[in-house]
Amino acid sequence: MIRILIADRHAIIRAGLREFLSTERDIEVTGEAAFGDDVLKKINTDTFDVVVLDIFLSGRNGIDTLKLIYKYHADLPVLVLLPFSEDLYAVNFFRAGARGCLQKNSGPDEFIRAIRTVSQRRRYVTPSVADSLINVFENPAQQPAHQKLSRREFQIFYKIANGQLLSEVADELFLSAKTISTYRARIMKKMKLTCNADITRYAINSKLI
Known part of the structure; x- marks a missing residue:
């Protein structure tokens, strides 16, 4: 069973994700958080397999929270949810320790696939993010x-x-x-x-x- 912590400032989004994920036999939402500090407290007291992280958390923002997760729980996979095109943020969030980045408006199948991928300690990269990452290395002057x-x-x-x-x-x-x-x-x-x-x-x- 993949135990999920959903970190999003909006209760309605957390509820929607929890309801959606409840249909998957191998995935269970076992924690929720609206504030960055709450995320850190929960991962210090409970066990999770994946953190689904909104970048616009209340209080401590997503990138700060991600850095602290990676600092103290480097083996805990984090899937970052982005409100805009992934490639605008992806490089920086992967540098900060994210295992995957995904737009919030991605399809249900892709979201489930991303969770399962990062839960296996593998990186989840969409084609647009892959192009962005390759461009950083091949054409650093054009990034x-x-x-x-x-x-x-x-x-x-x-x-x-x-x-x-x-x-x-x-x-x-x-x-x-x-x-x-x-x-x-x-x-x-x-x-x-x-x-x-x-x-x-x-x-x-x-x-x-």
């Missing part, structure tokens, strides 16, 4: 600017894009404000941006937020 960022840089980029102050980012990541400023400068240089508003504009135009 989107945000995919040139390291895992930590993307994490900070994402927070700034969502309007967080550098001091807030520093507090959340347990880093100094000076360190966050240094990361921000690297992000600006790599992406050829000049201010926080440019970061937010880029994220919106690229459908990252």
